[in-house]
Amino acid sequence: MQSLANAAATGSGLRMQPPDSADPGRATARSLRLMVVVPFPPRTDAMHGGRVVAQLLNRLVDRHRVAVLYMRHSNTPPIDPTLAARCDVVEEVVRSDLRPGGSAWRRRLNVLSAPLSGVPSQVAPLFDRRFTRQCVRMATSWKPDVVQVEHDHLAFCGPALKRSHSGLARVLSSHEPGAPASEDQAAATRGRQRLAHRIDAASWKRYWSRTLGAFDAVVTLTGRDRMVMAAAVPQARVVSIGLGIDIPREPLSAAGRGEPYVAFVGGYQHPPNADAALRLARSIMPAVRSRIPGLRLMLVGAHPGRELFDAATSEDTVTGAVPSVAPFVDSAALLALPIRLGGGMRVKLLEALAAGKAVVASPLAASGLDVPDGEAIVLAQTDQEFVDAIVTLIGDEEARIGLGRTAREWAQRNLTWDARVGEYEQLYESLLAPRLR
Secondary structure, three states, X not given: OEOOOOHHHHOOOOOOOOHHHOOOOOOOOOOOEEEEEXXXXXXXXXXXXXXXXXXXXXXXXXXXXXXXXXXXXXXXXXXXHHHHHHOXXXXXXXXXXXXXXXXXXXXXXXXXXXXXXOOOXXXXXXXXXXXXXXXXXXXXXXXXXXXXXXXXXXXXXHHHHHHHOOOXXXXXXXXXXXXXXXXXXXXXXXXXXXXXXXXXXXXXXXXHHHHHHHOOEEEEOOHHHHHHHHHHOOOOOEEEOOOOOOOOOOOOOOOOOOOOEEEEEOOOOOHHHHHHHHHHHHHHHHHHHOOXXXXXXXXXXXXXXXXXXXXXXXXXXXXXXXXXXXXXXXXXXXXXXXXXXXXXXXXHHHHHHHOOOOEEEOXXXXXXXXXXXXXXXXXXXXXXXXXXXXHHHHOOHHHHHHHHHHHHHHHHHHOOHHHHHHHHHHHHHHHHHHHHO
16 A cells, blocks of 8 residues: 655645645535545546546545545556545545456456355456555545445455445446456356356355445446346345546547548456457458458457457557547547447447547447437447448548537537536435434
């Protein structure tokens, strides 16, 4: 664990702010003390869930007093310095071991130990008793009204918090329930991989049964995920609150720039992204090129595996990690999201809609969004439906522009953080009300 007094300068460690020095711009009607626990540094430039968590925190600190505890690998940057400076307390626990999934032997060890430990292989790299102890210490010293744990990978903190602070309101935000994701991967693989995913699915259910009951409420991002979690742990209170997204001041190019290409953006260590990218490279784009020869596919994002490089042709570009995905998305004629695994909401889709891009997506990719099909997005399920939609849009620039314009207008009405923060505040108040009687 690392604690630094000069967090405003370093953007990490510990920062204390006297209770009477709250930002005068904060709402005064009902200002709460919120402690948010995160498995990665919240940063608006992050290439993963840290981005949307940072956006949520930036809204919460406008209205409440906020403390943040997060986990960081030694080779990754800390929390946004500007966000840290606005929080009352910021603490980090630094991990120096291999990053999750960083080696084949570690993955195999995590899978093999899962049946005995009851800790899914995806949770094992984050399972750290130092982090749990620091979580309890921070709750003791700062005395929050609510502790919100982001991602069920950190649900192991719940039982310790319940034992030490039974009167504290505890909320778990499940960004993507692990058991159905493992079950999806088992159905899509064979042999030892299938067995490993089945073991993980069973371990997730055991892990949930031991941890979720320690929370007063579990928040999922979609109604689909709410049903999964409610069925897994019937005694838990499960509610659905979707993600918001920062709406850019100016849209990106709806039609694309230069020679048209199809883009997919994602981190390829995440199995649903890797599966979607392989589906594009192996099945969808070859069929598209039979009708539009030479149309390029741009696969943007970090950690592309050997399988993806092997599947790519001379007409496919696998970029690897890039400083910013925005130029690639801006120049793309459209984005294709043929996602068929996993749960949660897709940040890449929210950002594309907010930026005014034409998108062809699977219903699963658009889960949690009541976005009008054919007006603000084109939904496709089968490979042939993706092929037909891509071919039609590539051949009709005006249709892409109209789709992107409607997408941005819809996002401006439906994807801002204001409504989401209001829903969280209603949940907090409902949990705290019985404690104030």
